Amino acid sequence: MHFFDSLVNNFTKTFITESRYKLFLSGLEYTIIIAICSIIIGFLIGLFVAIMKVYYFQHKPTGKHGKLIHFLLGILNKILTIYTTVIRGTPTVVQLLITYYIIFASSSNDLLIAIFAFGVNSGAYMSEIFRAGILAVDKGQTEAGRSLGLSHFSTMLNIILPQAFKNILPALGNEIITILKETSVAGYVALADLTKAGSYVRSRTYEPYFSLLSIAGVYLIIVMGIAAVFEKIERRLAKSDRN
Amino acid sequence: MIEIKNLNKTFDGKLFVLNGITETIEKGEKTVIIGPSGSGKSTLLRCINLLETPTSGQIFFEGKDIVSTGKGINKIRQQMGMVFQHFNLFPHFTILQNISFAPIKLGLQTKAEAQENAMRLLKRIGLTEKANSYPNMLSGGQKQRIAIIRSLAMNPKVMLFDEPTSALDPEMVGEVLNLMRELANEGMTMVVVTHEMNFAREVGTRVLFMDEGRIVEQNTPHELFSNPQNTRTKDFLSKIL
Numbered sequence: 001m002h003f004f005d006s007l008v009n010n011f012t013k014t015f016i017t018e019s020r021y022k023l024f025l026s027g028l029e030y031t032i033i034i035a036i037c038s039i040i041i042g043f044l045i046g047l048f049v050a051i052m053k054v055y056y057f058q059h060k061p062t063g064k065h066g067k068l069i070h071f072l073l074g075i076l077n078k079i080l081t082i083y084t085t086v087i088r089g090t091p092t093v094v095q096l097l098i099t100y101y102i103i104f105a106s107s108s109n110d111l112l113i114a115i116f117a118f119g120v121n122s123g124a125y126m127s128e129i130f131r132a133g134i135l136a137v138d139k140g141q142t143e144a145g146r147s148l149g150l151s152h153f154s155t156m157l158n159i160i161l162p163q164a165f166k167n168i169l170p171a172l173g174n175e176i177i178t179i180l181k182e183t184s185v186a187g188y189v190a191l192a193d194l195t196k197a198g199s200y201v202r203s204r205t206y207e208p209y210f211s212l213l214s215i216a217g218v219y220l221i222i223v224m225g226i227a228a229v230f231e232k233i234e235r236r237l238a239k240s241d242r243n
Numbered sequence: 244m245i246e247i248k249n250l251n252k253t254f255d256g257k258l259f260v261l262n263g264i265t266e267t268i269e270k271g272e273k274t275v276i277i278g279p280s281g282s283g284k285s286t287l288l289r290c291i292n293l294l295e296t297p298t299s300g301q302i303f304f305e306g307k308d309i310v311s312t313g314k315g316i317n318k319i320r321q322q323m324g325m326v327f328q329h330f331n332l333f334p335h336f337t338i339l340q341n342i343s344f345a346p347i348k349l350g351l352q353t354k355a356e357a358q359e360n361a362m363r364l365l366k367r368i369g370l371t372e373k374a375n376s377y378p379n380m381l382s383g384g385q386k387q388r389i390a391i392i393r394s395l396a397m398n399p400k401v402m403l404f405d406e407p408t409s410a411l412d413p414e415m416v417g418e419v420l421n422l423m424r425e426l427a428n429e430g431m432t433m434v435v436v437t438h439e440m441n442f443a444r445e446v447g448t449r450v451l452f453m454d455e456g457r458i459v460e461q462n463t464p465h466e467l468f469s470n471p472q473n474t475r476t477k478d479f480l481s482k483i484l
Binding site: 064 | 292294296311313314317318319320321322323324325327329331332333334335336344345348349377378379390393394397
C-alpha cells in the first residue's frame with residue numbers, strides 16, 4: 001500500500017496542489033500556438049524560397065528586360081541559399097537565443113520572438129522539401145501547361161504545386177512533427193511552454209516522474225494526431241491514382 | 244502563317260541542334276517532319292511555340308516575331324495546340340477538368356461553356372463516359388486522344404504534334420492517327436513530327452526531311468518517298484521503309 005500511497009501523493013503534488021494542472025494547460029496552449037504559427041510562417045517562407053529557386057534555374061533571359069531580371073533573380077537566389085545554409089547549419093536553440101538576445105533585444109514580446117525564430121527555422125527545411133516536390137513533377141507537366149497558354153505562375157499554382165504537394169506530404173508531416181517537438185526549447189527565452197511548465201512544477205515538487213512522463217505523453221498524443229490527419233489527407237489525395 | 248528565318252539552336256554552345264533553318268508554313272498545310280533521331284526535328288517543333296528558346300533567328304506567327312515577344316508568348320501559345328509524345332495530361336484533374344481548365348482559367352469561356360464544349364469534344368471521340376475519370380484509368384490511346392481534344396478546346400489556329408504515337412502500344416496507334424486524319428480533313432493547319440511514314444504519305448501536303456539540324460530535302464509526300472534526291476534521304480528511307 002505504501003507504493004500506492006506515494007503514487008497518489010505525487011500525483012496530487014504535481015497536478016492538484018496550487019492548481020498546478022493549470023500551469024500544464026497554459027504551457028500546452030503556448031506550445032500549440034507557437035507550433036501552429038511557426039508552421040504557417042515556415043510553410044509560406046518555404047514555398048516562396050522553393051518557387052524562387054526553381055524559377056531561377058528555369059528562367060531564360062529572353063524578352064525586353066530578360067537579362068536584368070535574370071541577374072536580380074540570381075542575387076535573390078544567392079541570398080536564399082545563404083539563408084538555408086545558415087539556418088540548417090546552426091542549432092535551433094542557438095538561433096532562438098540569437099533572435100531573443102541580439103535581433104530583437106529591444107522587444108519584450110517573447111511569444112512573437114519565439115514564433116519568428118521557429119518559423120524562420122522551419123522555412124529553411126520546408127523550402128528544401130517543397131523544392132524536391134516541385135522538381136519531382138515531370139517536366140512535361142510544365143510544358144503542357146505553358147503550351148496551353150497558361151502563365152508560369154498559373155502553371156506552378158494549378159498544375160505543379162498540387163502534384164508536388166501530394167509527393168511531399170510524408171516529408172511535410174515529418175517537418176511539422178519536428179517543429180512541434182522543437183518548440184520544447186522555448187523555455188530558453190523565458191516562455192512557459194509545456195516543457196517549461198513541467199520543469200517549473202518539478203522544481204517545486206522535487207518529483208520527476210509525473211511531470212516528465214505526463215508532458216512526454218501529451219507530445220506523443222499530439223504527434224499521433226498529426227500523423228493521423230496526414231494519413232487521411234494522403235488517402236484522399238490518392239483518389240486520382242486508382243486505376 | 245508561320246515563318247522561320249535562319250533559326251539556330253545550340254545547347255551549351257557546343258551541341259548544334261538546329262543550323263540555320265528557314266521555312267514557311269502556310270495556313271491549312273499539313274507539314275510532316277521526318278528524319279533520324281537527333282536530327283533536330285522535335286527541337287524545331289518546340290521552337291515554334293517557344294518551349295525551346297532559339298539561340299538566334301526569328302520565328303513569325305501571323306506576322307508577329309514571337310522570339311522577342313516576352314510575356315506575349317502566352318497569348319500566342321493559346322492559338323497553337325501542342326500534343327506531346329507522353330500525353331502530359333494533368334493526373335490530378337479529371338478528364339473533364341483536363342479539357343476545360345485552360346479555357347476557363349484564361350477567361351476564354353465560362354465554366355458552363357467550357358464544360359459543354361469539353362463534353363462535345365469527348366462525344367466526338369466517343370469517350371463521354373470517361374469525363375469524370377482520372378487520366379491514370381485510361382489507356383495510352385485514350386490519353387493521347389484526350390490530349391488532342393484538350394488542345395482543340397482552345398480553338399487553336401495550328402496544331403503541333405511531337406511524335407504523338409511513339410509512346411503508344413501498336414494497337415493504339417490507329418485510333419490516334421484516325422483522329423489526326425479527321426483534323427486534317429477539316430482543314431486544320433498541322434505540323435507533325437512522326438515516324439509513321441504511311442500517315443505522312445497519306446495526310447501530309449509536304450514532307451520535310453531533316454538531318455543534323457538542317458532541312459536536307461522537302462517535297463510532296465509522293466515525290467519524296469518515291470523519288471528522293473538526297474543521298475541521306477535515300478539512306479534513311481531505305482532503312483525504314
